[in-house]
Amino acid sequence: MTADHWTLIALLAASTLVLRVVGYVAGAAMLQSRFWQRVLDVFPGCLLTALIASALARGTPVDWIAAAVAVTVAITTRSILLTMIAGMATVLAAGTLL
Amino acid sequence: MRQGLIAILPLALGVAAYGFAFGVLAAEAGFSAAGIATMGTLVFAGTSQIAAVDQFLSTGTVIGAALAGAALNLRYIGIVASVVPILRELPWPTRLIALQGATDENFALVLSARKTNPKIGGRFLLGTALGLVAAWTCSTVAGGIVGAQIPNLADYGIGFAFTAAFIAMARGLWPGRAALAPWGISFALTIALIQLGLPSAAALILGALAGVSSDFVFNGNPKNDG
Numbered sequence: 001m002t003a004d005h006w007t008l009i010a011l012l013a014a015s016t017l018v019l020r021v022v023g024y025v026a027g028a029a030m031l032q033s034r035f036w037q038r039v040l041d042v043f044p045g046c047l048l049t050a051l052i053a054s055a056l057a058r059g060t061p062v063d064w065i066a067a068a069v070a071v072t073v074a075i076t077t078r079s080i081l082l083t084m085i086a087g088m089a090t091v092l093a094a095g096t097l098l
Numbered sequence: 099m100r101q102g103l104i105a106i107l108p109l110a111l112g113v114a115a116y117g118f119a120f121g122v123l124a125a126e127a128g129f130s131a132a133g134i135a136t137m138g139t140l141v142f143a144g145t146s147q148i149a150a151v152d153q154f155l156s157t158g159t160v161i162g163a164a165l166a167g168a169a170l171n172l173r174y175i176g177i178v179a180s181v182v183p184i185l186r187e188l189p190w191p192t193r194l195i196a197l198q199g200a201t202d203e204n205f206a207l208v209l210s211a212r213k214t215n216p217k218i219g220g221r222f223l224l225g226t227a228l229g230l231v232a233a234w235t236c237s238t239v240a241g242g243i244v245g246a247q248i249p250n251l252a253d254y255g256i257g258f259a260f261t262a263a264f265i266a267m268a269r270g271l272w273p274g275r276a277a278l279a280p281w282g283i284s285f286a287l288t289i290a291l292i293q294l295g296l297p298s299a300a301a302l303i304l305g306a307l308a309g310v311s312s313d314f315v316f317n318g319n320p321k322n323d324g
Contacts, residue, residue, distance in 0.1 A: 001128060001129060001130045001132075001133045002128070004154075004158075004160050005127075005128060005129055005130075005133055005154075006133065007160050008150060008154055008160050008163055008164055009133060009136055009137045009140065009141065011160065011161075011164035011168075012137065012141045012143075012146065012147065012150055012164055012167045012168065013137075013140035013141045015164065015167070015168035015171065016141050016142070016143050016146065016167075016168070016171050016174065017198070019168070019171045019172065019174045019175055020174050020178050020197055020198065020200070021197075022175055023174050023175040023176065023177065023178025023179045023182075024178050024179075024182055024185065024197060026175075027175045027176065027178055027179025027180075027182065028179050028182065030175060030179070031175075031176060031179055037176075038313065038314070039172075039310055040172055040173060040175055040176050041176075041273070042277075042280055042309070042310050042313045043169070043172055043173075043306060043310050044145075044170055044172065044173045044271055045268060045271045045272070045273070045277055045280070045281055045309075046280050046281060046284040046305070046306040046307075046309030046310050046313075047149075047166070047169050047170055047284070047302065047303075047306040048145075048170070048264050048267055048268040048271065049268060049281045049282075049284045049285045049288075049305075049306075049309070050284045050285065050287075050288040050301075050302035050303075050305040050306040050309070051149055051152070051166065051264045051302055052261055052264045052265055052268065052285065053284070053285040053286075053288035053289045053292075053302070053305060054156075054288055054289075054292060054298045054301060054302045054305075055152070055156070055260065055261040055264070056261070056289065057288065057289045057292035057293060057298075057301075058156070058292065058298075059261075063258060063261070066255075066258050066261075066262070067261060067262075067265065070261070070262040070265045070266070071265055071269075073266075074265050074266045074268075074269035075269060078266070078269060078270065079112075079266065080112075080116045080263055080266040080267065080270075081112065081115045081116050081119070082266075083262045083263070083265055083266035083269075084116065084119055084259045084262040084263050084266070086262070087255070087258050087259065087261065087262030087265070088254065088255035088256060088258055088259050088262065089255065090255070090258075091255030091257075091258045092254060092255040095255070
Protein backbone atom coordinates (compact mmCIF):
# COMPACT_ATOMS: atom_id res chain seq x y z
CA MET A 1 0.00 0.00 0.00
CA THR A 2 1.25 3.49 -0.86
CA ALA A 3 0.76 6.86 0.84
CA ASP A 4 -1.98 7.53 -1.73
CA HIS A 5 -3.99 4.55 -0.44
CA TRP A 6 -3.78 5.82 3.18
CA THR A 7 -4.57 9.39 2.12
CA LEU A 8 -7.70 8.16 0.35
CA ILE A 9 -8.80 6.26 3.48
CA ALA A 10 -8.17 9.35 5.67
CA LEU A 11 -10.07 11.69 3.32
CA LEU A 12 -13.01 9.30 3.03
CA ALA A 13 -13.15 8.74 6.80
CA ALA A 14 -12.98 12.49 7.51
CA SER A 15 -15.62 13.44 4.93
CA THR A 16 -18.00 10.68 6.05
CA LEU A 17 -17.65 11.73 9.70
CA VAL A 18 -18.26 15.38 8.80
CA LEU A 19 -21.43 14.48 6.87
CA ARG A 20 -22.71 12.31 9.75
CA VAL A 21 -22.04 15.13 12.25
CA VAL A 22 -23.75 17.65 9.92
CA GLY A 23 -26.73 15.27 9.82
CA TYR A 24 -26.75 15.12 13.64
CA VAL A 25 -26.36 18.87 14.20
CA ALA A 26 -28.18 20.43 11.24
CA GLY A 27 -29.92 17.61 9.39
CA ALA A 28 -33.40 18.35 10.71
CA ALA A 29 -33.11 22.04 9.73
CA MET A 30 -31.76 21.15 6.28
CA LEU A 31 -34.60 18.69 5.67
CA GLN A 32 -37.09 21.49 6.40
CA SER A 33 -35.72 23.33 3.37
CA ARG A 34 -37.38 21.88 0.27
CA PHE A 35 -34.37 22.88 -1.82
CA TRP A 36 -31.91 20.84 0.27
CA GLN A 37 -34.38 18.00 0.69
CA ARG A 38 -34.66 17.77 -3.11
CA VAL A 39 -30.88 17.98 -3.64
CA LEU A 40 -30.21 15.30 -1.00
CA ASP A 41 -32.91 13.06 -2.52
CA VAL A 42 -31.83 13.37 -6.14
CA PHE A 43 -28.03 13.68 -5.97
CA PRO A 44 -27.07 10.09 -4.95
CA GLY A 45 -29.04 8.53 -7.84
CA CYS A 46 -27.58 11.01 -10.34
CA LEU A 47 -24.07 10.32 -9.07
CA LEU A 48 -24.56 6.55 -9.32
CA THR A 49 -25.74 6.82 -12.94
CA ALA A 50 -22.76 9.10 -13.64
CA LEU A 51 -20.44 6.47 -12.11
CA ILE A 52 -22.00 3.78 -14.32
CA ALA A 53 -21.60 6.10 -17.32
CA SER A 54 -17.94 6.80 -16.53
CA ALA A 55 -17.22 3.05 -16.42
CA LEU A 56 -19.07 2.40 -19.69
CA ALA A 57 -17.58 5.43 -21.49
CA ARG A 58 -14.22 3.67 -21.46
CA GLY A 59 -15.77 0.18 -21.70
CA THR A 60 -15.92 -2.37 -24.52
CA PRO A 61 -19.09 -3.62 -26.29
CA VAL A 62 -18.91 -6.62 -23.92
CA ASP A 63 -19.19 -4.21 -20.96
CA TRP A 64 -22.33 -2.66 -22.49
CA ILE A 65 -23.88 -6.13 -22.98
CA ALA A 66 -22.96 -7.04 -19.39
CA ALA A 67 -24.50 -3.75 -18.21
CA ALA A 68 -27.77 -4.61 -19.96
CA VAL A 69 -27.77 -8.04 -18.27
CA ALA A 70 -26.94 -6.43 -14.90
CA VAL A 71 -29.81 -3.90 -15.28
CA THR A 72 -32.23 -6.77 -15.98
CA VAL A 73 -31.02 -8.78 -12.97
CA ALA A 74 -31.05 -5.69 -10.72
CA ILE A 75 -34.64 -4.87 -11.72
CA THR A 76 -35.87 -8.43 -11.17
CA THR A 77 -33.89 -9.44 -8.06
CA ARG A 78 -32.88 -6.12 -6.38
CA SER A 79 -29.83 -8.03 -5.13
CA ILE A 80 -26.39 -6.38 -5.27
CA LEU A 81 -24.61 -9.74 -5.05
CA LEU A 82 -26.68 -11.46 -7.80
CA THR A 83 -26.27 -8.43 -10.06
CA MET A 84 -22.48 -8.50 -9.56
CA ILE A 85 -22.35 -12.24 -10.28
CA ALA A 86 -24.55 -11.92 -13.41
CA GLY A 87 -22.47 -9.00 -14.74
CA MET A 88 -19.13 -10.73 -14.16
CA ALA A 89 -20.44 -14.02 -15.62
CA THR A 90 -21.55 -12.17 -18.77
CA VAL A 91 -18.12 -10.55 -19.18
CA LEU A 92 -16.45 -13.92 -18.63
CA ALA A 93 -18.78 -15.81 -21.01
CA ALA A 94 -18.61 -13.13 -23.73
CA GLY A 95 -14.82 -13.02 -23.41
CA THR A 96 -14.66 -16.78 -23.96
CA LEU A 97 -17.13 -16.81 -26.87
CA LEU A 98 -15.91 -13.72 -28.79
CA MET B 99 -28.77 -4.19 22.16
CA ARG B 100 -28.97 -7.99 21.74
CA GLN B 101 -32.40 -7.51 20.13
CA GLY B 102 -30.89 -5.16 17.53
CA LEU B 103 -28.02 -7.52 16.87
CA ILE B 104 -30.44 -10.40 16.18
CA ALA B 105 -32.78 -8.24 14.07
CA ILE B 106 -29.96 -7.09 11.78
CA LEU B 107 -28.56 -10.62 11.16
CA PRO B 108 -30.34 -11.33 7.83
CA LEU B 109 -29.27 -7.93 6.45
CA ALA B 110 -25.74 -8.38 7.83
CA LEU B 111 -25.40 -11.64 5.89
CA GLY B 112 -26.26 -9.86 2.63
CA VAL B 113 -23.85 -7.03 3.49
CA ALA B 114 -21.11 -9.62 4.21
CA ALA B 115 -21.60 -11.23 0.79
CA TYR B 116 -20.95 -8.06 -1.19
CA GLY B 117 -18.43 -6.92 1.40
CA PHE B 118 -16.39 -9.98 0.49
CA ALA B 119 -16.60 -9.07 -3.20
CA PHE B 120 -15.57 -5.48 -2.38
CA GLY B 121 -12.54 -6.80 -0.42
CA VAL B 122 -11.41 -8.83 -3.45
CA LEU B 123 -11.62 -5.71 -5.62
CA ALA B 124 -9.89 -3.49 -3.05
CA ALA B 125 -6.99 -5.97 -3.02
CA GLU B 126 -6.86 -5.62 -6.81
CA ALA B 127 -6.54 -1.84 -6.29
CA GLY B 128 -3.53 -2.42 -4.00
CA PHE B 129 -5.13 -2.13 -0.55
CA SER B 130 -3.66 -4.40 2.14
CA ALA B 131 -5.79 -6.31 4.67
CA ALA B 132 -4.85 -3.71 7.33
CA GLY B 133 -5.89 -0.89 4.98
CA ILE B 134 -9.19 -2.58 4.15
CA ALA B 135 -9.90 -3.12 7.89
CA THR B 136 -9.09 0.53 8.64
CA MET B 137 -11.32 1.73 5.82
CA GLY B 138 -14.17 -0.60 6.82
CA THR B 139 -14.14 0.61 10.42
CA LEU B 140 -13.40 4.33 10.01
CA VAL B 141 -15.39 4.99 6.84
CA PHE B 142 -18.09 2.30 7.14
CA ALA B 143 -20.03 3.44 4.07
CA GLY B 144 -20.10 0.64 1.51
CA THR B 145 -21.35 2.56 -1.53
CA SER B 146 -18.84 5.36 -1.10
CA GLN B 147 -15.98 2.91 -0.45
CA ILE B 148 -16.83 1.06 -3.68
CA ALA B 149 -17.13 4.33 -5.65
CA ALA B 150 -13.85 5.69 -4.27
CA VAL B 151 -11.87 2.49 -4.86
CA ASP B 152 -13.34 2.18 -8.37
CA GLN B 153 -12.25 5.74 -9.22
CA PHE B 154 -8.85 5.21 -7.61
CA LEU B 155 -8.34 2.00 -9.61
CA SER B 156 -9.40 3.52 -12.92
CA THR B 157 -8.02 7.07 -12.64
CA GLY B 158 -5.30 6.83 -9.99
CA THR B 159 -6.30 10.21 -8.54
CA VAL B 160 -6.85 10.46 -4.77
CA ILE B 161 -8.87 13.70 -4.74
CA GLY B 162 -11.24 12.60 -7.50
CA ALA B 163 -11.77 9.24 -5.79
CA ALA B 164 -12.37 10.89 -2.39
CA LEU B 165 -14.80 13.41 -3.93
CA ALA B 166 -16.82 10.66 -5.62
CA GLY B 167 -17.01 8.72 -2.35
CA ALA B 168 -17.87 11.77 -0.25
CA ALA B 169 -20.55 12.95 -2.68
CA LEU B 170 -22.36 9.61 -2.42
CA ASN B 171 -22.40 10.04 1.36
CA LEU B 172 -24.51 13.21 1.21
CA ARG B 173 -27.50 10.99 1.93
CA TYR B 174 -26.12 10.38 5.44
CA ILE B 175 -27.28 13.87 6.37
CA GLY B 176 -30.86 12.67 5.92
CA ILE B 177 -30.25 9.22 7.43
CA VAL B 178 -28.64 10.59 10.60
CA ALA B 179 -31.21 13.39 10.92
CA SER B 180 -33.99 10.79 10.98
CA VAL B 181 -32.46 8.88 13.92
CA VAL B 182 -31.29 11.86 16.04
CA PRO B 183 -34.08 11.40 18.66
CA ILE B 184 -33.03 7.73 19.02
CA LEU B 185 -29.31 8.60 19.19
CA ARG B 186 -30.02 11.09 22.03
CA GLU B 187 -31.18 8.20 24.24
CA LEU B 188 -27.57 6.95 24.39
CA PRO B 189 -24.71 8.30 26.56
CA TRP B 190 -22.00 10.11 24.58
CA PRO B 191 -19.35 7.43 23.92
CA THR B 192 -21.92 4.89 22.67
CA ARG B 193 -23.86 7.66 20.88
CA LEU B 194 -20.77 8.31 18.75
CA ILE B 195 -20.45 4.59 17.93
CA ALA B 196 -24.12 4.40 16.92
CA LEU B 197 -23.73 7.63 14.89
CA GLN B 198 -20.83 6.06 12.99
CA GLY B 199 -22.84 2.87 12.50
CA ALA B 200 -26.06 4.48 11.20
CA THR B 201 -26.34 3.50 7.55
CA ASP B 202 -28.75 2.56 4.74
CA GLU B 203 -29.30 -0.96 6.04
CA ASN B 204 -30.24 -0.24 9.66
CA PHE B 205 -31.86 3.18 9.93
CA ALA B 206 -35.07 2.10 8.17
CA LEU B 207 -35.15 -1.13 10.19
CA VAL B 208 -34.85 0.78 13.48
CA LEU B 209 -37.49 3.36 12.53
CA SER B 210 -40.00 0.74 11.39
CA ALA B 211 -39.34 -1.46 14.47
CA ARG B 212 -39.88 1.59 16.72
CA LYS B 213 -43.27 2.24 15.10
CA THR B 214 -44.54 -1.18 16.21
CA ASN B 215 -42.68 -1.16 19.56
CA PRO B 216 -41.99 2.30 21.06
CA LYS B 217 -39.58 0.73 23.59
CA ILE B 218 -37.12 0.14 20.76
CA GLY B 219 -34.53 2.87 20.84
CA GLY B 220 -30.86 3.73 21.15
CA ARG B 221 -29.59 0.38 22.38
CA PHE B 222 -31.41 -1.42 19.56
CA LEU B 223 -29.78 0.97 17.04
CA LEU B 224 -26.39 0.36 18.68
CA GLY B 225 -26.87 -3.42 18.35
CA THR B 226 -27.69 -3.16 14.64
CA ALA B 227 -24.72 -0.81 14.10
CA LEU B 228 -22.25 -3.14 15.83
CA GLY B 229 -23.57 -6.13 13.87
CA LEU B 230 -23.21 -4.33 10.55
CA VAL B 231 -19.74 -2.88 11.28
CA ALA B 232 -18.51 -6.36 12.30
CA ALA B 233 -20.05 -8.04 9.23
CA TRP B 234 -18.73 -5.38 6.82
CA THR B 235 -15.21 -5.16 8.24
CA CYS B 236 -14.67 -8.93 8.61
CA SER B 237 -16.06 -9.76 5.17
CA THR B 238 -14.10 -7.03 3.37
CA VAL B 239 -10.86 -8.12 5.08
CA ALA B 240 -11.57 -11.79 4.18
CA GLY B 241 -12.18 -10.71 0.58
CA GLY B 242 -8.96 -8.70 0.62
CA ILE B 243 -6.92 -11.68 1.87
CA VAL B 244 -8.42 -14.00 -0.77
CA GLY B 245 -8.12 -11.35 -3.51
CA ALA B 246 -4.43 -10.85 -2.80
CA GLN B 247 -3.83 -14.57 -3.54
CA ILE B 248 -5.53 -14.55 -6.96
CA PRO B 249 -3.54 -13.03 -9.84
CA ASN B 250 -5.09 -11.53 -13.02
CA LEU B 251 -8.53 -10.96 -11.53
CA ALA B 252 -9.54 -8.99 -14.64
CA ASP B 253 -9.56 -12.30 -16.57
CA TYR B 254 -12.47 -13.42 -14.40
CA GLY B 255 -14.65 -10.41 -15.25
CA ILE B 256 -13.95 -8.90 -11.82
CA GLY B 257 -13.31 -5.46 -13.32
CA PHE B 258 -17.00 -5.22 -14.18
CA ALA B 259 -18.10 -6.04 -10.63
CA PHE B 260 -18.05 -2.39 -9.49
CA THR B 261 -20.19 -1.28 -12.43
CA ALA B 262 -22.65 -4.08 -11.68
CA ALA B 263 -22.71 -3.06 -8.00
CA PHE B 264 -23.49 0.57 -8.98
CA ILE B 265 -26.32 -0.67 -11.23
CA ALA B 266 -27.82 -2.68 -8.35
CA MET B 267 -27.45 0.25 -5.93
CA ALA B 268 -29.09 2.60 -8.45
CA ARG B 269 -31.99 0.12 -8.71
CA GLY B 270 -32.36 0.34 -4.94
CA LEU B 271 -32.52 4.15 -5.11
CA TRP B 272 -34.91 4.30 -8.11
CA PRO B 273 -37.76 6.56 -6.93
CA GLY B 274 -39.96 6.21 -10.04
CA ARG B 275 -40.42 7.91 -13.42
CA ALA B 276 -39.57 11.35 -12.05
CA ALA B 277 -35.93 10.21 -12.01
CA LEU B 278 -35.86 9.43 -15.76
CA ALA B 279 -34.79 12.95 -16.84
CA PRO B 280 -32.17 13.67 -14.10
CA TRP B 281 -30.65 10.18 -14.26
CA GLY B 282 -30.70 10.14 -18.07
CA ILE B 283 -29.03 13.55 -18.28
CA SER B 284 -26.38 12.52 -15.72
CA PHE B 285 -25.63 9.38 -17.72
CA ALA B 286 -25.53 11.00 -21.17
CA LEU B 287 -23.59 14.11 -20.13
CA THR B 288 -20.95 12.10 -18.23
CA ILE B 289 -20.30 9.93 -21.30
CA ALA B 290 -20.22 13.00 -23.58
CA LEU B 291 -17.76 14.86 -21.31
CA ILE B 292 -15.43 11.84 -21.09
CA GLN B 293 -15.58 11.43 -24.89
CA LEU B 294 -14.63 15.13 -25.14
CA GLY B 295 -11.51 14.38 -23.09
CA LEU B 296 -12.48 15.53 -19.59
CA PRO B 297 -11.03 13.43 -16.72
CA SER B 298 -13.56 10.86 -15.41
CA ALA B 299 -13.69 12.31 -11.87
CA ALA B 300 -14.60 15.81 -13.15
CA ALA B 301 -17.01 14.45 -15.76
CA LEU B 302 -19.03 12.41 -13.29
CA ILE B 303 -19.37 15.25 -10.77
CA LEU B 304 -20.46 17.68 -13.54
CA GLY B 305 -22.80 15.03 -14.97
CA ALA B 306 -24.41 14.42 -11.57
CA LEU B 307 -24.79 18.16 -10.85
CA ALA B 308 -26.42 18.66 -14.27
CA GLY B 309 -28.80 15.81 -13.43
CA VAL B 310 -29.78 17.43 -10.12
CA SER B 311 -30.28 20.83 -11.83
CA SER B 312 -32.45 19.24 -14.51
CA ASP B 313 -34.67 17.75 -11.80
CA PHE B 314 -35.70 21.30 -10.82
CA VAL B 315 -36.54 22.01 -14.48
CA PHE B 316 -38.41 18.79 -15.29
CA ASN B 317 -40.04 18.09 -11.93
CA GLY B 318 -40.80 21.61 -10.76
CA ASN B 319 -39.21 24.15 -8.47
CA PRO B 320 -39.54 23.17 -4.79
CA LYS B 321 -40.64 26.73 -3.93
CA ASN B 322 -43.75 26.16 -6.07
CA ASP B 323 -44.56 22.69 -4.77
CA GLY B 324 -47.38 24.05 -2.63
